[in-house]
Amino acid sequence: MLIRTAHTADHADVIIVGAGVAGLATAQQLTRAGVSVSVLEAAPQPGGRMTTDEVDGFRLDRVGRLMNAAYPEPHRTAGLAGVPLRLFAPGVLVRSGERLQRMGETVRRGSEPGSARGALTMARALASAPRPLDEARLGASLARLAATPVERLLARPERQAAEALAARGLPPRTVQGFLRPLLSALLCDPELTTSSRCADLALRAFARGRLCVPAGGAASLPDRLAAELPPGTILTGVRVKEASINRVTTLEYGELSCRALVLATGAREAAELLPGLRVPRFHPVTVLHHSAPQAPPTGTALLLDGEGGGPVAYTTVMSEVDPSRAPRGRTLISSTVLGTPSPDLEREVAAHLARLYGTPVDDWELLAVHHTPEAVPAMAPSHDVRRPVRVLSGLYVCGDHRATSTVQGSLLSARRAATAILQDFAISSPLEPRPLPSAA
Ligand SMILES: Cc1cc2nc3c(=O)[nH]c(=O)nc-3n(C[C@H](O)[C@H](O)[C@H](O)COP(=O)(O)OP(=O)(O)OC[C@H]3O[C@@H](n4cnc5c(N)ncnc54)[C@H](O)[C@@H]3O)c2cc1C
Incomplete structure (x- = not known):
C-alpha cells in the first residue's frame, strides 16, 4: 500500500515530465486515485503538440x-x-480534375459513431456513388474492416501500407483516387511507409466513426485535462535536464524528488533523458x-x-x-x-x-x-502498438511513440502508464470512465 506523502515544493509521489495530452491524462488519473503528482513542462504553457x-x-x-x-x-x-x-460531413470530398465526389454523404447524422449500423450505412452510401461496381467493392471492403476486431487486424501479416493497398484487390483508381490520399491524410504519411496494421486501424476507425475536431481548437483537450488537476500540479517553463527513478534535475529549480518518474515527452526527448529508448523517424x-x-x-x-x-x-x-x-x-x-x-x-x-x-x-x-x-x-513495420510503458518499477514512459502516433495513442499509453503505477503502488482504483458528449 502506498504511504502517501505530502506534495511539497520539491517532492511528489510521481513526477511527470511533459504536459502534453499523455502527461496530463496520466496526472489526472493518478490524482484521482489520491497520488500526489508534479507535472514539469519546458514550454510556457501545457498542451505539447496540441497548441x-x-x-x-x-x-x-x-x-x-x-x-x-x-x-x-x-x-x-x-x-x-x-x-x-465538431464533426466533419460524413466521408470525404475528393477532387479529381473537374469532378468533386462526396464519398459517404448519405451516412445518417444520427448513426452512432463506431456502430456496425454506421459502418454498413457507410458501405451502402459508398456503393451508391458513381462507378457503382468500384464503390460497392470499396464499401464492402470498408464494412468488413469496420466489423473486424482489433486483435484480428493486429494478427495480420505486416508490411508497408502502400504494398498492402496494392494487394487489396481493389481497382487502381479506387486505391490511387481515394484510399491513398485518405490514408496519407490519416497517417500524415505521403509515402505510405506506415505499417499496414496501423493503416488498417486508421481505415477501420474511418469506416466506424466520423472524422471530427475538438470544438475551440486542439488545445481544448489538454486545457480540459489541465483544469481538472489540483492547483500547482503543473509547473511550466521547467526543463528537466536529468532524470532517474527518484529524482529529476531541472535548470530552474535544481533537484526535485519523487517515488516514481514518468517520461511523457516526445520520443526524442525521452531518449535523451533515458538513453537506450528507440528514436523513430x-x-x-x-x-x-x-x-x-x-x-x-x-x-x-x-x-x-x-x-x-x-x-x-x-x-x-x-x-x-x-x-x-x-x-x-x-x-x-x-x-x-x-x-x-x-x-x-x-x-x-x-x-x-x-x-x-x-x-x-x-x-x-x-x-x-x-x-x-x-x-x-513514423510507424514503420514492424510497429508495436503496445510498446511497454513500464521500463521498471518506478520508471515509466508514455506518449504517442509508445502506441499509435495519434491523440488516441497518447491517451491509451497514458492510461496504461497510470494503471501500471497504481499497480506498483498497490493502489486498487478502477478509473471510472464517463461518456464524451459529441456536438454536431
Ligand atoms: C502538425 C501535426 C499534425 C498532427 N496531426 C494529427 C492528426 O491529424 N491526428 C492525430 O490523432 N494526431 C495528430 N498529430 C499527433 C498528435 O498531436 C500527438 O500524437 C499528440 O499531441 C502527442 O501528445 P504527447 O503528450 O504524447 O506528446 P507532446 O504533445 O509532444 O507532449 C510532450 C511535452 O513534453 C515537453 N517536454 C519535452 N522535453 C521536456 C523536458 N526535458 N522537460 C520538460 N518538458 C519537456 C514538451 O514541451 C511537450 O509539451 C499531429 C501532430 C502535429 C505536430
Whole structure:
C-alpha cells in the first residue's frame, strides 16, 4: 500500500515530465486515485503538440488535427468528459480534375459513431456513388474492416501500407483516387511507409466513426485535462535536464524528488533523458491557415486531392466545421501539407487550393504557417502498438511513440502508464470512465 506523502515544493509521489495530452491524462488519473503528482513542462504553457494560437479572433491549431469520433480513448478518459467534438460531413470530398465526389454523404447524422449500423450505412452510401461496381467493392471492403476486431487486424501479416493497398484487390483508381490520399491524410504519411496494421486501424476507425475536431481548437483537450488537476500540479517553463527513478534535475529549480518518474515527452526527448529508448523517424507536417471573404461551397467536408496535384494533403473550411474558430462573419480555411515543404510553399499551396476549391483565392489572406519537422513519429513495420510503458518499477514512459502516433495513442499509453503505477503502488482504483458528449 502506498504511504502517501505530502506534495511539497520539491517532492511528489510521481513526477511527470511533459504536459502534453499523455502527461496530463496520466496526472489526472493518478490524482484521482489520491497520488500526489508534479507535472514539469519546458514550454510556457501545457498542451505539447496540441497548441492553439489566438490571432485576430481566429483560433489557429498548430497541428492539422483530425480525430475520429470512434476513437475509444477520449470516451474513457474521465477528464475529457464534456469536450465537445465538431464533426466533419460524413466521408470525404475528393477532387479529381473537374469532378468533386462526396464519398459517404448519405451516412445518417444520427448513426452512432463506431456502430456496425454506421459502418454498413457507410458501405451502402459508398456503393451508391458513381462507378457503382468500384464503390460497392470499396464499401464492402470498408464494412468488413469496420466489423473486424482489433486483435484480428493486429494478427495480420505486416508490411508497408502502400504494398498492402496494392494487394487489396481493389481497382487502381479506387486505391490511387481515394484510399491513398485518405490514408496519407490519416497517417500524415505521403509515402505510405506506415505499417499496414496501423493503416488498417486508421481505415477501420474511418469506416466506424466520423472524422471530427475538438470544438475551440486542439488545445481544448489538454486545457480540459489541465483544469481538472489540483492547483500547482503543473509547473511550466521547467526543463528537466536529468532524470532517474527518484529524482529529476531541472535548470530552474535544481533537484526535485519523487517515488516514481514518468517520461511523457516526445520520443526524442525521452531518449535523451533515458538513453537506450528507440528514436523513430518522424513525419514533418505543415499547417496553413487562410481567411477568405466568403466560404467556398464545400460545407463541413474534408477535401482531398484524388490526383495528388499539389502539396495540400487535405483542407477544410474550418469555420464551417467549428464556427468558434473564426470571428463572426469571417471564414477560416485550414490546410495541411505533409513532408518537407518546398521554399515556394505558400504560392504552391495557394495555387493548389484554387484548384481544389474551384475558386480564385487571390483575396485570401494567409494568417499563419506552422511547420513541425518532428510532428508525428513514423510507424514503420514492424510497429508495436503496445510498446511497454513500464521500463521498471518506478520508471515509466508514455506518449504517442509508445502506441499509435495519434491523440488516441497518447491517451491509451497514458492510461496504461497510470494503471501500471497504481499497480506498483498497490493502489486498487478502477478509473471510472464517463461518456464524451459529441456536438454536431
Ligand atoms: C502538425 C501535426 C499534425 C498532427 N496531426 C494529427 C492528426 O491529424 N491526428 C492525430 O490523432 N494526431 C495528430 N498529430 C499527433 C498528435 O498531436 C500527438 O500524437 C499528440 O499531441 C502527442 O501528445 P504527447 O503528450 O504524447 O506528446 P507532446 O504533445 O509532444 O507532449 C510532450 C511535452 O513534453 C515537453 N517536454 C519535452 N522535453 C521536456 C523536458 N526535458 N522537460 C520538460 N518538458 C519537456 C514538451 O514541451 C511537450 O509539451 C499531429 C501532430 C502535429 C505536430
